[in-house]
Amino acid sequence: MNINKDQLVEGPFGSNACYEQNFEQDGKQITTWLCFGSGYTTSTLMTTGSKTVLDLLETSPELYKDLMHTDDKDRVWVPATMTLPGKGMVFVDGTDKKNWKWSAVKAIEITEEERKVKNFPKDQQYKMDMQGAKLFEQKDFMDALEVIGFYAI
Numbered sequence: 379m380n381i382n383k384d385q386l387v388e389g390p391f392g393s394n395a396c397y398e399q400n401f402e403q404d405g406k407q408i409t410t411w412l413c414f415g416s417g418y419t420t421s422t423l424m425t426t427g428s429k430t431v432l433d434l435l436e437t438s439p440e441l442y443k444d445l446m447h448t449d450d451k452d453r454v455w456v457p458a459t460m461t462l463p464g465k466g467m468v469f470v471d472g473t474d475k476k477n478w479k480w481s482a483v484k485a486i487e488i489t490e491e492e493r494k495v496k497n498f499p500k501d502q503q504y505k506m507d508m509q510g511a512k513l514f515e516q517k518d519f520m521d522a523l524e525v526i527g528f529y530a531i
Contacts, residue, residue, distance in 0.1 A: 389413035390449040395520075411455075417468075417480060417519030418447065418455040425452045444475045458519075464504055466526030471513065480514040482525035483507050 389396030393415020400409045410421040423430045431454045435443060438456070447455045457470040466485045472478025485504040492498070498505070514522040523529065 387411070389415060389418070390447065390455065391416035391418065412458060413455075414520050414523075415517075416455075417458050417470075417516075417522075419458040420449075420453045420455040422453070424454045424456075426454060428454075441470055441472055441474065441478060445470065445478070460523060460526070460528065462526055462528060465528075467506055468519070468522045468526060468528075471511070479516065480519050480522040481511045482514065482522040483511045484526060486510075 384397065384399050386394065387396050387398045388394050389411065391413060393413055395415045396411050396413040398409060398411050400407065402408070408422055410419070412419045421430075424434070425431065426448055434454075434456065442456055445457050449455060459467070459469045461467045462485075464485050466483055468480055468482045470478055471481035483506045486507045487503060488498055488505050492505075512522070512525055
């Protein structure tokens with residue numbers, strides 16, 4: 379996989395903080411977008427009716443399906459789920475299209491006591507602290523990322 383260029387562009391949700399990455403994979407040019415203003419993501423592989431989108435529809439929770447957005451270029455945008463190993467995770471949490479927020483949870487080490495009681499994989503060191511989840515409004519994806527140390531990478 380060869381990365382050709384990265385840049386910030388205008389996204390379909392009114393934000394100019396949309397990270398665009400172009401690269402070649404298996405001889406095919408692919409572009410991905412992650413809109414930091416909205417928290418949505420897409421790629422040139424994610425168009426209406428594509429295998430990628432059909433697979434996504436099959437495996438995504440209902441809330442993610444409800445929040446999907448198709449832009450004027452027929453690209454399907456979905457809320458991003460960001461996971462930083464050993465640091466935490468940001469994901470959509472809610473009941474429906476009108477009642478949702480971004481949830482940020484930190485990764486915490488699994489204790490030896492927990493290992494005795496629960497069946498964690500031997501190589502797993504961390505779990506997500508769901509009790510300590512912090513909720514952020516729909517427009518505050520970047521603030522949620524800050525909780526898990528995304529910008530310190």
